[in-house]
Amino acid sequence: MNLAKFLLLALFASTAALSGCTALPRSGPDDAAVEKQASVRVTTEGRKVGIDYILVDINKTILPSFQQPAATSIRDSFGGGRGGPPDVPLGIGDTVQVSIFEAQAGGLFIPTEAGSRPGNYITLPSQSIDRSGTLTVPYAGRIVAAGRPKEQVEREIEEKLSNRAIEPQVVITTVNGRSSEVAVLGDVAKAGKFEVTSAGERVLDLISEAGGISAPSIETYVTLQRRGKSGTISYDKLQTTPAENIYASPGDTILVNRERRTYTVYGAAGLNGRFDFEETKLTLGEALGKAGGLLDARADPGQVFLYRKVSRKTMQGLSIDTSRFVGEDIPVIFRANMRDPGSFFAVQQFAMQDKDIIYISNADSVEVVKFLNVLNSVTSNTSGAVTDAVDGRDAAKRIFRN
Known part of the structure; x- marks a missing residue:
């Protein structure tokens, strides 16, 4: 008889003898009651979500593709600013x-x-x-x-x-020249409309005319909208990449927005919750540090997961088959094995992105301890109700089923 069956039988034997009217603590109905009393149930086999994803182990092979945050560009949407400034013809309203x-x-x-x-x-x-x-x-x-x-x-x-x-x-x-104006909106000191001339005004020129940005540059993104198309770039990259600083055209709209960059941590970490990048670039190693690291008593160091959507082009660049996925963004779970000493170097090179999710799994031994705690709680209460015995039995079944 294996350990799981032995523990389950021990639970049944101890709970069968329980009597009295004292109920085990509970703040509300359990999952079995909720499911049983539902008028209509919409579910799937095994309660699976049904979202396909790719599991990728973090190693030196994939690091070059993820050492920098995802690139953004307005040059790719509208051209790289080659040649002179655009013509500024007369227009209605001038x-x-x-x-x-x-x-x-x-x-x-x-x-x-x-x-x-x-x-x-x-x-x-x-x-x-x-x-x-x-x-x-x-x-x-x-x-x-x-x-x-x-x-x-x-x-x-x-x-x-x-x-x-x-x-x-x-x-x-x-x-x-009303028809040759460009609107600059969002997180700038002085939003408004500004006229472009035949001399040529670039995106940064117009942001400057609007008084400059009013948020940290590392969290600021610039979106250019033109005739139904748009392109977005980080303000820092716009400043350091001249080819991205393209000429504005009459009728353009420039949106300057601060995007609060955050990531979320769940599981066996020192702290759970949402964390700010703050005014810095962040790696996976630093993100784990901000969350208090892994809990020695709970975490499985070999099962540190990071959830992210990655572009199809990037995954294909790693020779990964993406044919079963639809769309340009593919759900990917990256796994870091922190039992390997080399992983500490790897996670310090793996760049975090906005809205990443980190999940640190419990060690298998923790699940066993949880079950033993349930067993001890039930067997030590000799006045527990028969109903609680049944609930304990069902809970144990679910533990071993999962």
Whole structure:
């Protein structure tokens, strides 16, 4: 007879003789009562969650792929800022002034009696490009301006006035470029809309115009939204990687957000709960240290697990078959064997990521001690109720079943 069967029989023998009305302590219904009295049960065989995952042991082979936090990029979404700044055409809502020069007085706009004066020109009243995208110039009519460079609109006005004005030349000045604004929002000192010019303003230039970031740089992320697409990058990487600091385009939205980086620890650790990265990069070894390390009396050092979703590309780079998984992010459980002295070097190189979960399993001996404590509690109470004996029997069955 093995030890498990012996202990189970000992429990049954001792609980069968119990009598009296004293009940074992309990704060509410047990799991068996909850399941029994449910009107409808939605479950799976073996109560399995049904989420497939990959189990990867942390070793020197995989470390190069996980020594740095996951990369983020806006260059990959919008291009690497090659070439000059983007064109800034006129647009609906822009306020412009149109100045018309003539070669001499006596033409269409400069009367003969005006005589000689510096610069024979007139400036028309400021006007906004209307919803149809046009502006109005006397004797030239309505001119389509929205979406066109100023130089092109100037040439068209000159052509339409050439048979009435004396060698006309036109200059358009943007008073207020509403269509060429970029919104900078979020954790900046002065959120608002800022105009981009033909000189070219990059993402960091516009964040600077908004007064800079108002949160720790290591916890700050910048998202660029443009025509239905978006890309995100950490502020630190944006500062140190010039290729990521791309030109902004009219109509862009720049979101600056602080993301509180945390990880969670469960199981046989000194402390359980949620922990902040704080203003630092963190490795698995440091994360375990912040949580008080492994409990000597409970933990199985060979079963330290880290739960994370990893990109399909990264897993394929390790020659791992990902064909049974759907989507780009794959659930992975990393396991560290802290019984191996070399693992202490490995966990100091394995980078933590935001929202990682660490679980430290109990040693097998702890489960045996738990059962013996239950057995001792039942057998020492000679006045326990028969109901408690039955509950103890069912609990023991579940222990050995699991």
